Amino acid sequence: MENTRLERSLTLAPLVLFGISFMALGTVFSTYGIAAQLTQGMVPVAYILALVAMLFTALSYGKMAGAFPIAGSAYTYAQKAISPSVGFLVGWSILVDYLFIPMVNYLIFASFLHAALPSVPEYVWILLMIVLVTFINIRGIKLAANVNTLINACALLFIVTFCVLSIRHIVTNQSIFHLFSLTPFFQQGTTGFTAIMAGASLLCFSFLGFDSVTTFAEEVKNPEKLLPRAVMIVTLVGGLVFIVVSYLAQLVYPDYASFSDPDSAAFVIIQYVGGDLLASFFIVMIASGTFGSAMVSHASVGRLLYSMGRDGVLPKKLFAYLHPNWKTPLFNLLLVSAICLSALFMTLGTAASLINFGAFLAFSCVNISVILHFFVRKKERTGWALFRNLLFPVIGTMMDLYLLVNLDSDSLILGIIWFCIGFVYLLVLTKGFKRKPPQMEIDAA
Numbered sequence: 001m002e003n004t005r006l007e008r009s010l011t012l013a014p015l016v017l018f019g020i021s022f023m024a025l026g027t028v029f030s031t032y033g034i035a036a037q038l039t040q041g042m043v044p045v046a047y048i049l050a051l052v053a054m055l056f057t058a059l060s061y062g063k064m065a066g067a068f069p070i071a072g073s074a075y076t077y078a079q080k081a082i083s084p085s086v087g088f089l090v091g092w093s094i095l096v097d098y099l100f101i102p103m104v105n106y107l108i109f110a111s112f113l114h115a116a117l118p119s120v121p122e123y124v125w126i127l128l129m130i131v132l133v134t135f136i137n138i139r140g141i142k143l144a145a146n147v148n149t150l151i152n153a154c155a156l157l158f159i160v161t162f163c164v165l166s167i168r169h170i171v172t173n174q175s176i177f178h179l180f181s182l183t184p185f186f187q188q189g190t191t192g193f194t195a196i197m198a199g200a201s202l203l204c205f206s207f208l209g210f211d212s213v214t215t216f217a218e219e220v221k222n223p224e225k226l227l228p229r230a231v232m233i234v235t236l237v238g239g240l241v242f243i244v245v246s247y248l249a250q251l252v253y254p255d256y257a258s259f260s261d262p263d264s265a266a267f268v269i270i271q272y273v274g275g276d277l278l279a280s281f282f283i284v285m286i287a288s289g290t291f292g293s294a295m296v297s298h299a300s301v302g303r304l305l306y307s308m309g310r311d312g313v314l315p316k317k318l319f320a321y322l323h324p325n326w327k328t329p330l331f332n333l334l335l336v337s338a339i340c341l342s343a344l345f346m347t348l349g350t351a352a353s354l355i356n357f358g359a360f361l362a363f364s365c366v367n368i369s370v371i372l373h374f375f376v377r378k379k380e381r382t383g384w385a386l387f388r389n390l391l392f393p394v395i396g397t398m399m400d401l402y403l404l405v406n407l408d409s410d411s412l413i414l415g416i417i418w419f420c421i422g423f424v425y426l427l428v429l430t431k432g433f434k435r436k437p438p439q440m441e442i443d444a445a
Helices: 012-023 032-039 043-067 074-081 084-116 122-138 141-173 176-180 193-207 210-219 223-252 262-311 330-344 348-353 356-377 384-405 409-429
Strands: none
Touching (some): 012 223, 012 262, 032 043, 032 193, 074 262, 084 330, 122 330, 141 176, 141 223, 210 356, 356 409
C-alpha cells in the first residue's frame, strides 16, 4: 500500500469533461424559470455577471493548482498558504459540499425516472445509481473518463439541438435580425440592477463544480500546466453555454411572467420549440447529466478524503488506502456510497441547503491563499502579477463572501453547525491548538 499511487492518465480533454459534468450544463434549464422571474427577463445579463464573479475565483484556483498540484484542492491550498488549521477547516467545510452534491443528483435522478416509470419506486433508482456510480469509480479513472465522455456527448447534443430549433423558430416566426435583439439584455420597466444582481447571486450556483478538476491533480499528466487551463476552460465553457441558451430561450418565449410554475418553465419552452420528442430527449439529458455529476462529485470527495487521510488528519489506514490494482481510494468511495444511502430518507431541499456554505467558504480561502502565497511570501508584485496576485483575488474574495453571507438561513445554519463540529474535532486533534495538524510535504505527495 505504501508504494501504491494514484495513476497519472488524464489529459486536458477528459479533465475538462469531468469539470463540465460536475457543473452539469443542464442546470441552465432547471433554474431558468426562477431566474427569469427574478431578473424580470434578463437572465443572460445575470449569467454574464455570475461568470465574471466566478472567473476571479477560477483564476485563483488555477494559480494554486499550478503551485500545489496534489489531490486536496482548496484543503491543500489553504493548508500550505494560510495555515494547517485553516486548511483542515476548509477541507472539513467543503466535505459537506462534495458529500451532498452526489446525494442531490441521486434524488433528482430518482424523481425524473419515477415520473417516467411510476411503477418503479424512487428508492430502486437511488440504489441502482449508487451501485453503478460506485462500481465505475472504484474500477479506475479511465473507465470513469470514458463513461463521462458519453454523458457529456448526450448533454451537448441536446443543447445544440435546442439551440438549432430555437434559431429556426425565431427566423421562421420573427426574422433573422431578431437573433441579434438586445431585448434579453434590456427590459423596459424593470427594477434594473437590483433584480439582475439577485439573479446573478442565484445563478452563481450553476458554476459550482469548476473547482472539482483540481481534486484529480495526482491523476493528471503535467498537472502544473493542465490544471490551470482546465479550470478556466470549464468556467468559460459553462458560462458561454448558460448565456447562449438563456438568450435564445428569452427570444423564443419572452413572456416570462406567464409561467405558473417557474420550476417547469424550461420544459414548457422546450415543448414549445421542439414538441414532445425534444421534451423526451430533455428527460434523457437530465437523467444522464445527474448521473455524470454524481459520478464526478463522488470521485472528487473520494480524492479529498484520500488527501486528508494521507496527511493524517483523518485515520490513515482507512482514508489513505488505494486499491493496488485500480489505483483508486476504495474505502473512501465505499464510505461515500454508504453516506449517500441517506438519500433514501432525505428530501431534495434538505440536501441542497447543505451544499453552498462549504463551497463559498472554500472559494474565499483559495483567493486569500493566492494573496499570501504569491504576493506576500514570493513577493510577485510587479506588472501583471500585481493584478493576478492581489487585485483579482481581493475582488474574488469580496464576491464570494457576499454570496456566502447572503445564503438562505437553512444553508447558513446547517453550514455553521457542520463547521463547529469540525472545529471541535480540530481542537481534539491539536490538543487545544498546542500542536499543528499533521500534513504531508508536497515532494512526498
